[in-house]
Amino acid sequence: MGYAEFDTAGLPPEHRFEWWRGIVEGGVAPTRISSDCGAAFSGHAGFLLLGDVQVTTMAFSPLRSERSAQLVRRSDPETLELALILEGSLHVAQDRNETHLSAGDCALWTSSRPYRGRTAGSAEGGRSRAVILHLPHALLPLPAKGVAELCARRIPASSGLARVFAGFLRSVVQEAAALDEAGCRRLGAVSLDLATGVLAERIGAQERLPAETRHQLLLASVDTFIDDNLADPRLDVGAVAARHGISVRLLHHLFSGRTETVSASIRRRRLERCLADLGEPSLRSLPVHAVAARWGLGSAAGFNRAFRAAYGITPGEHRRLALGPAGAPGGR
Numbered sequence: 001m002g003y004a005e006f007d008t009a010g011l012p013p014e015h016r017f018e019w020w021r022g023i024v025e026g027g028v029a030p031t032r033i034s035s036d037c038g039a040a041f042s043g044h045a046g047f048l049l050l051g052d053v054q055v056t057t058m059a060f061s062p063l064r065s066e067r068s069a070q071l072v073r074r075s076d077p078e079t080l081e082l083a084l085i086l087e088g089s090l091h092v093a094q095d096r097n098e099t100h101l102s103a104g105d106c107a108l109w110t111s112s113r114p115y116r117g118r119t120a121g122s123a124e125g126g127r128s129r130a131v132i133l134h135l136p137h138a139l140l141p142l143p144a145k146g147v148a149e150l151c152a153r154r155i156p157a158s159s160g161l162a163r164v165f166a167g168f169l170r171s172v173v174q175e176a177a178a179l180d181e182a183g184c185r186r187l188g189a190v191s192l193d194l195a196t197g198v199l200a201e202r203i204g205a206q207e208r209l210p211a212e213t214r215h216q217l218l219l220a221s222v223d224t225f226i227d228d229n230l231a232d233p234r235l236d237v238g239a240v241a242a243r244h245g246i247s248v249r250l251l252h253h254l255f256s257g258r259t260e261t262v263s264a265s266i267r268r269r270r271l272e273r274c275l276a277d278l279g280e281p282s283l284r285s286l287p288v289h290a291v292a293a294r295w296g297l298g299s300a301a302g303f304n305r306a307f308r309a310a311y312g313i314t315p316g317e318h319r320r321l322a323l324g325p326a327g328a329p330g331g332r
Helices: 015-025 068-072 144-150 160-178 181-203 211-228 237-243 250-259 262-278 289-293 302-309 313-325
Strands: 004-007 033-035 043-050 053-060 064-067 079-088 089-094 099-102 105-110 113-118 126-138
Touching: 004 033, 004 079, 015 033, 015 043, 015 053, 033 068, 033 262, 043 181, 079 089, 079 099, 079 160, 079 181, 089 105, 089 126, 089 160, 099 105, 099 237, 105 144, 105 160, 113 144, 126 160, 160 181, 181 211, 211 237, 211 250, 211 262, 237 250, 237 262, 250 262, 262 289, 262 302, 262 313, 289 302, 289 313
Parallel strands: none
Antiparallel strands: 004 043, 033 064, 043 053, 053 126, 064 113, 079 105, 079 126, 089 099, 089 113
16 A cells, blocks of 8 residues: 555545544544644545554644544554654653653653543644554564553653654655565564664663664664764764764674664765755855865865765856856865
8 A cells, every 4th residue: 555645635524524524533543633623624634554553644734643442442453652752742641650742852652551641732833744654563563561661751762763753754755656565574673673762762672672672773873873963074984873872883783684884874965965065046155165175175176075075076067057157155
């Protein structure tokens, strides 16, 4: 199944909420949803199957939701719902736990026990937006008691594996419409590894993870660290290894299954950022050597050689092609 999207736009206002509610309840799990917005309600939902897991995207006006014990008994997909709040806020309660979430936070709840939630739109009066990863209980190699204690608890996504997971989930949503079946299966495996890693980190159960999963999680963390620090000229193999508490030898081993080394990966990503900046009209006054320095490449001559080797033209030529003859001073 590909990515399926549904939106209330174009529907008669008086029918929008009921239609959207039916779509969401049918695509996730039976839930009692209500809203005071009336004809002013607007909503969007998207569903993407990634092998054994599902991603749901939602945007909606303020609402309340409740999954009662009766609804659980009626139908239970037996999934954990790991949600990332993109905009607005969410208050969720399950068992004895409850928490309030803002944009950038994650939270977990299970379809197998009752829960309640309510949302508010963004400060500007817009809709709430969230992405939810639905994880079958049976696929998580973690102690059920520890996972249950995480339900309806705030999981900040500003650092650690939660940040890696949030960035990955955003990327999946952005590319959802272009994914083929094989790509969906691969991304499903990665999303399951990342989500499992986030939960294991929170309950101190990393030792329960399979070795391959720990390997993939460490690689994902390394990739995020590199992307976050490309502007630092001190970023090199040693700095990456030190940040993750591993030896340089182990770091090279982690990359042995890839087509490029750690250093080559850093260089390629820096050049990609420079390529984008050189085609950015708002940066046309920035000399080429300053663009290079902006991404940790201090040697102008070395940057020119590396850029030509990667793209077949000099940085200056690329800028002129991208921006026209008025393209920028500085650099060839």
